[in-house]
Amino acid sequence: MGILKNERSTQSESFSTNGAGHKVTTPVGGFNAILDRGSEFEGKLTFEGTVRIDGTFKGQIYSESHMVIGESGKVEGDINVGSVSISGSFQGNIHAKTRVELHKNAVVEADIDTPSLVIEDGVQFDGKCSMSKSAHQKKNAPFAAVKATADKSKNGISPQA
Numbered sequence: 001m002g003i004l005k006n007e008r009s010t011q012s013e014s015f016s017t018n019g020a021g022h023k024v025t026t027p028v029g030g031f032n033a034i035l036d037r038g039s040e041f042e043g044k045l046t047f048e049g050t051v052r053i054d055g056t057f058k059g060q061i062y063s064e065s066h067m068v069i070g071e072s073g074k075v076e077g078d079i080n081v082g083s084v085s086i087s088g089s090f091q092g093n094i095h096a097k098t099r100v101e102l103h104k105n106a107v108v109e110a111d112i113d114t115p116s117l118v119i120e121d122g123v124q125f126d127g128k129c130s131m132s133k134s135a136h137q138k139k140n141a142p143f144a145a146v147k148a149t150a151d152k153s154k155n156g157i158s159p160q161a
């Protein structure tokens with residue numbers, strides 16, 4: 001089985017919101033798409049809902065949603081997602097808006113940027129981790145500093161050089 005998208009499920013569906021606050025329909029069973037064991041894909045992947053990779057993927061992954069790399073999954077590249085759970089192998093860079101979970105037996109060679117990181121006993125992790133609150137706050141840090149200076153000036157407090 002390769003990438004499978006469940007457009008219309010005959011099963012019940014649940015609803016959640018992605019990182020951008022949009023309503024996402026997820027079939028019961030939990031996944032909108034699966035790259036199954038024995039499948040290989042190279043390229044760029046974007047998705048809504050939850051995606052599971054149990055095969056081999058090389059490339060770039062973008063989503064506001066959740067991604068799962070299963071025990072047999074091997075991913076190489078850069079991922080920028082809402083959250084990710086890794087039980088398999090990953091090599092590259094990870095940027096997760098909310099959370100990264102590294103489960104027992106995961107092998108991860110990566111630079112990770114996330115506000116929340118969970119590493120279970122038995123994980124092999126080699127890389128760097130930045131525990132920022134969010135990339136959005138980093139981008140707006142200069143604006144926040146200028147605003148704080150303006151607020152101090154407004155209150156009659158002059159900033160010191």
